[in-house]
Amino acid sequence: MNFVVSLVIGAVTALAPVTTTPLSWQDCGDGLQCAQIKVPADWTRRSGPEVAIGLAKLPAQDQARKKGVVLVDTGGPGEQIALLRQARRSFADLTRWFDVVIFDPRGFGESTPIKCPVPAPFATEWVFPDKAAYEAYAAKNRAFGEACAEEAGVLSGNLNSWQIAHDMEAIRKALGPAKLTYLGNSYGTVLGQAYAELFPRRVGRMYLDSVFDHTTPDLRTWLRPRATALEGAFERFAAWCRRTSACALHDKDPVAVWDEVMAKARSEPIPAPEAGPEVRISDTQIASRAFFTYEDTWEGLAAGLARAQAGDASFFARVEGAPDPDLSRVVLCADLPYPGYDKLKKLEGELRRDTPHIGWRAVWPIANHCAGLPPTRTYAPHPIKAPGLPPVLIAGGEYDDTTPTADGRRLAAQLPHARFLPATGGHALYLTGHPCVREHVHHYLTTGKMPPQGTSCGPAK
Incomplete structure (x- = not known):
């Protein structure tokens, strides 16, 4: 699949810059x-x-x-x-x-x-659970992008x-x-x-x-290294758990625990009592909020998984991070135009075969930025x-x-x-x-x- 969009800004050839006056610092x-x-x-x-x-x-x-x-x-x-x-x-x-x-x-x-003038939407569940959720988010992002383009x-x-x-x-x-x-x-x-x-x-x-x-x-070529690296972070986390007594899953198979928690949350979202009596956490919410990249998060993540296995997914009700600056996604998506839900879901399925635990998630972060943005002049890969x-x-x-x-x-x-x-x-x-x-x-x-x-x-x- 090729995700290059027509380069409507003209030829790649560089143009001579305008003459500039000396800088006044x-x-x-x-x-x-x-x-x-x-x-x-x-x-x-x-x-x-x-x-x-x-x-x-x-x-x-x-x-x-x-x-x-x-x-x-x-x-x-x-x-x-x-x-x-x-x-x-x-x-x-x-x-x-x-x-x-x-x-x-x-x-x-x-x-x-x-x-x-319209703030960019911020998806706390950016691994979209279904097409309806994606399209609802895309509509908000489109409204943001249209208002921003007019203001620009x-x-x-x-x-x-x-x-x-x-x-x-x-x-x-x-x-x-x-x-x-x-x-x-x-x-x-x-x-x-x-x-x-x-x-x-x-x-x-x-x-x-x-x-x-x-x-x-x-896009397949571009995504696979990200999926592989993310799956590698998960595997490093699992290896750390097996050898480290501070890991709450030290006496268990951390990979099996992850798979069990994700399967449970997929079939029936897990209660999160600390977030409220009615809050339930799904597998896509867990995938959106489990970060294995940095070792200093592993101890807390392991404890959160142990609690989720026991029926309390409160750890994964927490949303970390903040929205990107509004204009950032406009620039990023002009350089990296991204396809819609159906193609992304197909790619997710392909990545799940080789990176089944978490690497497949690599499909979704840029979709969170680019979903629904109105067309613009792009400088695509x-x-x-x-x-x-x-x-x-x-x-x-x-x-x-x-x-x-x-x-x-x-x-x-x-x-x-x-x-x-x-x-x-x-x-x-x-x-x-x-x-x-x-x-x-x-x-x-x-x-x-x-x-x-x-x-x-x-x-x-």
Whole structure:
């Protein structure tokens, strides 16, 4: 199945950026300097209306000896400048050599903002139990998307990585260097992939962490590594339970307990008395709320499963997390257009054959973002060609089921002379402080030298 939607924004060929005036940096608190540039709202119509892109700079510690500037996107998609104010320590090492510059993507924060008048719906049961539940959610998401598109004005239909990559090229010109040094994390790697394809000869050094693959048009191919990684997290949890007395299922077969609880909840939802006398928890609610990725959640999850086996599913009545920023789903779904319920349910069935316990759940998270959104101009996944691109360093954590290592390896195979650095760890290796990864990244960004072929990083100490 191919889930590429027609690329209605025109040819993939990059357009020359508009001329930018020198940046006027102003102190804006928290040790940051801020500025703005103006760019076309639609890079296919460079003479049309303009919008602002907000920038923030964390200056290098020694301006006389700095090596240049590194542009950063930490992911999302979403606001970046507000995050930099809170996470300056994550970039302190980089300021030994570089000015660190971050930008709010079009529509967010200090850029020309879009304030969607209808809030995006938030599904606490995002593994949809049936088509009726999916369609009801999709209708709410469609109403959100239609209202947001109207509010977006000149930016309506112009929120995707193709447009943002052109903004990045305008930022490079405004900053001054002939070549862009870029660090992208998670969704920031989608921007990196777009920039590398559109402006390969403008890249100096590029580090991509926890790659969100934007090169695979076949949804089955894209989903399987996520399902496999998620099932692997479940298996690591089960192995931990068997060897750890702190696990409430230590004297039982944790896999059998999971299967039993899910079967019970499927046939007749399990009471959750702590949430209310009438509350019952279904198997799709458990699947939506059981997270096996992080070891620090395992003890509580095991205890919750033990209680559910005994007839009390109160643990799974809790809803953790929060809605994504409203505009994030509009951008994400323009880059990753997603099919409807019938195709997804068929894919779920296929994944259940190989990842029967929880990996099949990988079908549903992006459906939660994209279900029912009105059509827009998309920059859908496609194989990447980037002749003239210098070597790119890519890293991924073997326990990451959001952006599995298969994504990073697949991208590395398509980019000339790229190198993949595997690590024992999860998502966002650099930003979460993995020391081995950070050491290799700093060496690459400051010298251009890659880790030796075959290098890997063990667990963070």
